[in-house]
Amino acid sequence: MRRIGIYGGTFDPIHNGHLHVISQLITRSLVDQLILIPAGSPWLRESAPLAPGLNRLAMCELALSELPDSIGAHVEVSDSEIKRSGPTYTIDTVLEIKKAHPDDALVLIVGTDAYAQFDKWHRAEELAKLVEIMVIDRPEFPGASTLDIGALNVSATAVRSGQTELVPDAVATYIKESGLYASK
Template sequence: MTEKIGILGGTFDPPHIIHLIIANEVYAQLGLKKVIFLPNKVPPHKKESGFVEAKDRVHMLELATASNPHFEVDARELSREGKSYTFDTMLEMTKEKPDQSFYFIIGGDMVEYLPKWYRIEELLQLVTFVGVNRPAYSLNSEYPVLNVTVPETDISSSLIREKCWKKSPIDYYVPEKVAAYIKEHHFYEP
């Protein structure tokens, strides 16, 4: 029997409670062995975030996930040049762990974007996509997507960056240790 592994990719600039809630809900509802957080360098669908260096994003992710033994961070995409294509990463991971089946977690915005994903037809042979609801996005797709319902909120990394820019509190939007790290390093401030 293969192990079921969740993958949650993103820039995580910064990681916040909704990332953790999504990972935990999918972990529980699908009976996964673990969820791997996969920070990317240059996502194909948007510009490089450029707000915080990759090493600091990884550190914040490690702080955010440290208390959950079913969460881990895999920073492999950050050492590559160019865009971070899911196909390349998942091809690598499936070769490394042929005894695992991968569940790639995406929000409704990315479900709508699936037709534009790099080598989508081949990627579908490597992963099962798991779509989680997001406000104002549909989970309907021409591609097979397993839907998981999670609590909806408009909390996002861009909202947190905006709050930091305005010097508004971010308590409870991010884990306490992440908030302390952001404050200590003055990330996202003017």
């Protein structure tokens, strides 16, 4: 039985902190395969992502292409939530992945900030029965019972404000060429 990690987020944009989490999950063998899922329309978020879904998806693919093959070979980007209309619920994504991987264990990767709201998630009790929840400690949002992977204190807000050194070069170029965030 393989351990399939599910790592969702707005990735608005994906940054070096996200890539550090991905690298640690694979190199520490915490998961065998990782599915990176840019959110479509996250219903618990106060505001919609600034970049359109297809741009966030493209940035994820560009970022992953810069990872070493030993890591990148174990990671895929899914457009399942970007393609879905209406609010995107994690439970629906997990059920979809479970159909594709019926004999594998699913591991939901969340940061301490997201986990603090887990009781508000759509069908949270059912979701908790379908997956193992791995909570990653975030420097700016510490929590109890988390996995410390030496997370980087990087935020998408800083990137959107112009600190593009916090993203892989290919993503920084994409942001500039697409006129996203502070590059407008």
